[in-house]
Amino acid sequence: xxxxxxxxxxxxxxxxxxxxxxxxxxxxxxxxxxxxxxxxxxxxxxxxxxxxxxxxxxxxxxxxxxxxxxxxxxxxxxxxxxxxxxxxxxxxxxxxxxxxxxxxxxxxxxxxxxxxxxxxxxxxxxxxxxxxxxxxxxxxxxxxxxxxxxxxxxxxxxxxxxxxxxxxxxxxxxxxxxxxxxxxxxxxxxxxxxxxxxxxxxxxxxxxxxxxxxxxxxxxxxxxxxxxxxxxxxxxxxxxxxxxxxxxxxxxxxxxxxxxxxxxxxxxxxxxxxxxxxxxx
Amino acid sequence: xxxxxxxxxxxxxxxxxxxxxxxxxxxxxxxxxxxxxxxxxxxxxxxxxxxxxxxxxxxxxxxxxxxxxxxxxxxxxxxxxxxxxxxxxxxxxxxxxxxxxxxxxxxxxxxxxxxxxxxxxxxxxxxxxxxxxxxxxxxxxxxxxxxxxxxxxxxxxxxxxxxxxxxxxxxxxxxxxxxxxxxxxxxxxxxxxxxxxxxxxxxxxxxxxxxxxxxxxxxxxxxxxxxxxxxxxxxxxxx
Numbered sequence: 193x194x195x196x197x198x199x200x201x202x203x204x205x206x207x208x209x210x211x212x213x214x215x216x217x218x219x220x221x222x223x224x225x226x227x228x229x230x231x232x233x234x235x236x237x238x239x240x241x242x243x244x245x246x247x248x249x250x251x252x253x254x255x256x257x258x259x260x261x262x263x264x265x266x267x268x269x270x271x272x273x274x275x276x277x278x279x280x281x282x283x284x285x286x287x288x289x290x291x292x293x294x295x296x297x298x299x300x301x302x303x304x305x306x307x308x309x310x311x312x313x314x315x316x317x318x319x320x321x322x323x324x325x326x327x328x329x330x331x332x333x334x335x336x337x338x339x340x341x342x343x344x345x346x347x348x349x350x351x352x353x354x355x356x357x358x359x360x361x362x363x364x365x366x367x368x369x370x371x372x373x374x375x376x377x378x379x380x381x382x383x384x385x386x387x388x389x390x391x392x393x394x395x396x397x398x399x400x401x402x403x404x405x406x407x408x409x410x411x412x413x414x415x416x417x418x419x420x421x422x423x424x425x426x427x428x429x430x431x432x433x434x435x436x437x438x439x440x441x442x443x444x445x446x447x448x449x450x451x452x453x454x455x456x457x458x459x460x461x462x463x464x465x466x467x468x469x470x471x472x473x
Numbered sequence: 474x475x476x477x478x479x480x481x482x483x484x485x486x487x488x489x490x491x492x493x494x495x496x497x498x499x500x501x502x503x504x505x506x507x508x509x510x511x512x513x514x515x516x517x518x519x520x521x522x523x524x525x526x527x528x529x530x531x532x533x534x535x536x537x538x539x540x541x542x543x544x545x546x547x548x549x550x551x552x553x554x555x556x557x558x559x560x561x562x563x564x565x566x567x568x569x570x571x572x573x574x575x576x577x578x579x580x581x582x583x584x585x586x587x588x589x590x591x592x593x594x595x596x597x598x599x600x601x602x603x604x605x606x607x608x609x610x611x612x613x614x615x616x617x618x619x620x621x622x623x624x625x626x627x628x629x630x631x632x633x634x635x636x637x638x639x640x641x642x643x644x645x646x647x648x649x650x651x652x653x654x655x656x657x658x659x660x661x662x663x664x665x666x667x668x669x670x671x672x673x674x675x676x677x678x679x680x681x682x683x684x685x686x687x688x689x690x691x692x693x694x695x696x697x698x699x700x701x702x703x704x705x706x707x708x709x710x711x712x
Contacts, residue, residue, distance in 0.1 A: 210519050211521055212520065212521050212522045213609075214522065214602075214611060215521075215522060215523065215524065215604050215605065215678070215679070216605050216667070216674060216675040216678075217605040217608055217609040217610055217649075217667075217675070218605065218609045219609075219613050219656060220521075284645055285496065292486055301476040301541045316669055317669070317674070324650075325608070325609055325649075325650045325667070325669075326609065326669060369482075369483075369484055369485075370490050371483070372481060372483055372491070414494070414527075415494055415525065415527050415603075416525055416604075416606060416613065417489075417491075417494065417525035417526070417527070417530075418489070418523030418525050418528060418529075418530035420483070420487060420530070420532070420588075422484060423484075433681060440606060440608070441523050441605075441606050442523060442525055442604065442605075442606030442613075447483075450483055450484035451484070452484070452485060453485055453486075459485040464639075469701075
């Protein structure tokens with residue numbers, strides 16, 4: 193079990209998401225950077241659906257109440273076990289009583305904490321991903337006790353570290369496909385969409401990122417239709433919203449672009465003021 | 474005759490099927506029937522689906538191959554003969570008392586009706602459930618009579634209570650959980666539109682119908698006291 197000493201700014205439990213419930217209006221959720229969450233599970237030899245802790249902007253302090261192995265992936269917030277720095281993307285042995293904390297942010301926005309067998313909080317609609325209205329809590333709280341999987345496999349603490357390519361954190365290129373309403377865009381609008389260096393506004397969350405720069409919008413409204421994580425909507429004010437993992441299942445704004453799965457993961461590691469360019473395929 | 478839907482790839486793993494851009498009960502029935510058929514025939518490859526007024530998203534577990542759209546078109550031709558979807562009429566109790574219906578008087582005044590007339594019109598109609606979106610258990614309903622169409626509030630409330638029954642533009646709906654919202658609140662239902670503890674958290678589905686049944690404060694309190702054990706009245710619909 194893990195005792196949450198300090199939850200940090202925004203920390204949640206996430207797995208691969210809630211599949212099959214969009215018809216009753218339930219968002220998919222799941223780790224924002226699914227690549228990083230998968231990597232932690234792979235290194236720990238966990239099931240791919242095992243739950244991890246997603247920590248946004250660090251600040252989180254966890255005490256382990258049993259022995260386990262852990263693996264930190266995603267953003268680098270200078271993780272430490274009992275004040276001793278540990279490497280990212282590697283398996284670390286943890287003894288009962290040890291404390292995991294974070295320090296300075298070096299790159300990225302979201303870090304993932306995987307443990308042997310995964311976080312075992314209760315499943316709701318076949319998923320442990322926190323979401324308001326579905327799970328009893330939607331962020332970690334001080335004093336919360338998180339059950340974890342039992343230590344079945346003895347892993348070797350590896351000195352080797354898996355290298356994650358830096359463009360995952362530094363690239364401004366966001367690869368995407370044409371969205372269903374792309375065809376309604378004028379030539380000028382398409383050029384703006386492709387050539388503008390957009391910046392992420394302070395209005396960004398697990399639901400979606402609003403961008404600061406605008407594209408003049410002359411579209412008529414459309415009938416509400418399905419949207420996906422990674423859908424880029426053009427709002428009446430000309431602002432673009434990139435929907436992220438907790439996005440609602442339907443929307444009424446034109447869907448001009450659709451991010452690739454990999455691009456969603458790259459965007460998940462960006463925050464307010466960071467730059468991006470859409471690379472339309 | 475409905476126009477044939479169109480099929481396009483939407484991102485890596487999703488096929489968007491679009492019908493004519495109309496809000497129509499015939500179209501939503503066609504979508505619902507096709508969705509049921511696809512789910513029964515392709516459940517191994519499909520992860521999820523989303524119904525809209527004139528659209529259906531099919532989200533695949535893996536990127537579908539080039540022949541998938543042709544396979545869906547063939548399946549579409551079989552829909553009407555092979556699928557029988559059971560749809561229900563649900564009677565949802567609503568207390569329109571001023572205690573809950575905080576915008577009822579202002580809305581009635583704006584529509585040049587009495588609050589009683591608003592309640593009567595709102596609860597007389599039978600609404601069609603098009604699909605569920607916005608929030609878990611939020612029903613997109615068709616059938617609000619023109620005389621009750623009323624603009625959304627200029628400034629949305631930060632917190633509309635769970636169960637609030639409201640009118641926004643040409644739509645009416647129920648807030649399944651507390652959320653921000655700009656619609657005019659005319660009442661409240663004591664039942665849960667989304668109950669995570671139940672096997673089917675949302676009782677209604679696309680293609681069902683609902684009717685609002687006015688109740689008083691004491692009945693509201695008595696249903697609330699049953700804490701989710703209250704059964705919503707339902708009737709099977711026949712074509």
